[in-house]
Amino acid sequence: MEFASEKKQELLSKIARSDRHGEHSLYFDGWKAYDKNPFHPTQNPDGVIQMGLAENQLCFDLIEEWIKNNPTASICTSEGVGKFKDVANFQDYHGLLEFRQAVAKFMGMVRRGKAAFDPDRIVMSGGATGASETLMFCLADPGDAFLVPSPYYPAFNRDIRWRTGVQIIPVECHSSNNFHVTLAQMESAYTKAIEANINVKGVILTNPSNPLGITLSRETLTSLLSFTSRNNLHMVCDEIYSASVFNSPAFTSISEVMQETECNPDLVHIIYSLSKDMGLPGLRVGIIYSYNDQVVNCARKMSSFGLVSSQSQHLLASMLSDEVFIEKFLEQSSRRLAKRHSRFVKGLEQDRIHCLEGNAGLFLWMDLRHLMKESTFDAEMKLWRVILEDVKLNVSPGSSFHCPEPGFFRVCFANMDDHTVEVALKRIREFVSKGNENGDDKKLLQKKHRQNLNLRLSFTSRKCDEGLMSPHQRMSPHSPVPHSPLVRART
């Protein structure tokens, strides 16, 4: 029997048999727990609340309204069906010209006109997931490595490494300076890699950062860009959250920094997608934008493996080129994210839970070190299971983001309605006060509170008075099969 199953295993490739798809990590359990018992305000009010999914569900009302008012944007309406044939037939890997133009314009608008994008450099991919992998296939050989500041998005392990054979070298960031990556850290990691005979091909930055929810400063970007150019390394910037910045400092893109820094443009590449900023992950719109002509050419050929559906290209070409709508959308999205962020941060602060001061993204980086009996990843896991099974919140433990320090958790806040937010905060309050009844925890809490923590609360009360009604939290996705976090192409 054992021999038979071994033989069966050999039928598959090494890639297929490896674990580098990353789905066996412990926090798979969080998703199982959610799937088995998903929260619903009326039908299942004691269920698990999904806080592990970085989705922007706050602005669908605006998009739905736009769709109703723009029937020609669809090839399935009576107004638009005249274009069905041409669109359904269109499989050119350059992409619809109007789509590329609209995306380029949108990217420029998100950067407030500080950088302009060339439609001929826009290359499609199967979501940002496909974009990351394709870029690696273009830039690196198996065994080569990229430096990535940690904590980082867990699925990079799959996207960057799985089928490409490329390695990730984490550049560990620490709470002592609010997890900001520094030039010194980067240089140190690079030197160490070189000494270990590893062929480093470049750096991957996510800006704004997932899971930290912060934007990188102009100074940091400048120094890192210079560092990479000096050492002939690629600078890959994942800017997937670029329009999810809701508080100062304003977003600075690598595309702006390039204009004022001496660098080699052939080494600079941007990954983008509409999954977060527009809240349309299902449409699989990934973008590679490279300043290197050869990379554009090569990535474009590779895009055949994951083109954007021409139906979706057509819809988005129309939507993104509606400047009036997009301006309104970006402004509203920012506002609603700020409000949601503020509510959560305030709510947590009342329970003496601090978060990293964030100004972007769809999540908080929550500090629960004071609730752990010891500063270990084991303790973090134990705490996480309690949060999952007793508090019934699916949050994501910092270890899954390769955070070098235990005790931090990523909490998503933009994928639910206001009511669910209150339920979540109430549960956290109850959990914390239960802990307070227990002497040990209380002492722990007091000790941490007395320490001079660097983490400060952020109060964003820019538009506190705005009322926002959004639809109910989405129910469990349409599948009976237990999920891992990676079932969502991007979490």
Place this chain on the structure above:
Amino acid sequence: MSSISSNRKPVLSQIATNDGHAEKCSYFDGWKAYDRDPFHPTQNPNGVIQMGLAEHQLCFDLVREWLVNNPEAFICTEEGVDKFRDIAIFQDYHGLPEFRNAVAKFMGRVRGDKVRFEPDRIVMSGGATGAHELITFCLADRGDSFLVPTPYYPGFDRDLCWRTGVRLLPVVCHSSNNFKVTRKALEDAYAKAVEANIRVKGLLITNPSNPLGTILDRDTLRELVSFINEKNIHLVCDEIYAATVFRQPNFVSISEIIEEDQACNLDLVHIIYSLSKDMGFPGFRVGIVYSYNDAVVECGRKMSSFGLVSSQTQYLIASILSDDQFIGNFLLESSERLATRHKVFTHGLRQVGIKCLNSNAGLFLWMDLRGLLRESTVEAETDLWRVIINDVKLNVSPGSSFHCSEPGWFRVCIANMNEETMKVALTRIGEFVLRNGNKLVRKEKCWQNNLRLSFSFRRMDDVVRMPCIMSPHSPIPQSPLVQART
């Protein structure tokens, strides 16, 4: 460029700098010629006619009518927009259940409901292009190989080999037996690989065949199943043209063969599918990997994250394919229209002494121009092809680009144009043959001063009038691989 010093290590990957994308082969010129000078019945009647693109453009009227009558089936109509949100956020790599159910049902229907497909084995991919790469990543390591009967679809060189590092080894087929794949040819190819110390992981077949337009008979399929089981290698069946069979004999899918063969190891069998040809939707990028191996389904599903089908498109496809009545009618009509188109073309070619391989499927003909070659070499074929492009102004595809072992064959696509364009193409071919008639070696000659091609339409009033597709929306010169799949 800056003055920053650079060390000398290569900046890009090997994959990025090799020719594995397969776009440098000489028939790129055909596409450049078409792009520079595309045919249009009124605006450019002397332009190049595109006959190198295997697209099914004959049934859009049916789809259009269905769309207009079913507004609630889409998320961007007034009637359907309340579903927009749920669909737009759906990125689960299992795919919408209604999508998988509809595709499984459609695949069964196309095979005359002789087999049933399980929705849970349906894995999405970025078109058949993505599907082929995905299955290769699942089954083979870098340096491994797949056997593939020649002639074969040129895109396989990119899809199976480029980023995977896997190789394709030809199983040579000959015109002497109508390019049928034989056990001997398989054994020879396998033995060659073993001798060269190359590990063979599987056999890839396309049924119905591109470029031949023929289907594999039951005996051949059984032979293939026996072969792969004996060697313990995978069988990957690309059935992308399954619903383009327009005449007897009926299509036999590998799924039927394995149902009756108890001895077959199901873990070795996988089907590649897509809606690009059968439904005529190449732009929607609906690729499917259907494996009988659970581990491959699981792994493939994880990999599908790199090329999922847009949820908006999944929803549309689920709607269309679930309409049993519409699909039944569509498949019938499609078959009839393809049959008609095929008949007209082959008849027109026959009248000027050009034979094609006897075929009953696909969107193309496998045309025999060996008689027009000055000598039986690839160079002569290429020269003839340049003449066809530059003088006759038809972009057809030379057999060498399909790795055909015998020079002189050309694939001619016939379902991507309207009737008018088809007539123009036939006229041009006729005129060309007349000019070069004395070079043709054929049994019967058809000299006609006044070339009149007679068309026998089964139902003349059913011939669809459609505009010829213009150059795709790009000013940039293209290679054939610009179309994800040709």
